[in-house]
Amino acid sequence: MNVNQKEIKKYMYLISFAGVVLAIILNLSQVFHFIQTIWKLIVPFLVGFCIAFVLSIITKQLENTLLKNSKNK
Structure with missing residues (x-):
C-alpha cells in the first residue's frame, strides 16, 4: 500500500478536526x-x-450647518 505524504497530511488534518469537534x-x-x-x-x-x-x-450634520453659517458671514 503506497500512500504519499499529501494523503497522510490530509488524513492527519481530518483526524485532528474530528478530535477538536469531539472535545x-x-x-x-x-x-x-x-x-x-x-x-x-x-x-x-x-x-x-x-x-x-x-x-x-x-x-x-451639525458641523456642516455651522460651517455654512460661518462662511456666509
Whole structure:
C-alpha cells in the first residue's frame, strides 16, 4: 500500500478536526460558558462603537450647518 505524504497530511488534518469537534461536544457546557464570558467582554465595545457611529453622523450634520453659517458671514 503506497500512500504519499499529501494523503497522510490530509488524513492527519481530518483526524485532528474530528478530535477538536469531539472535545467541543464532550465539554459543551464549558464551551458555552467561555463564549458567554467572551460575549460579556465584547458587548460594551460594540455598544460604544454603535453610539460613536450615531453621534458621528449627528455631529457631521451639525458641523456642516455651522460651517455654512460661518462662511456666509
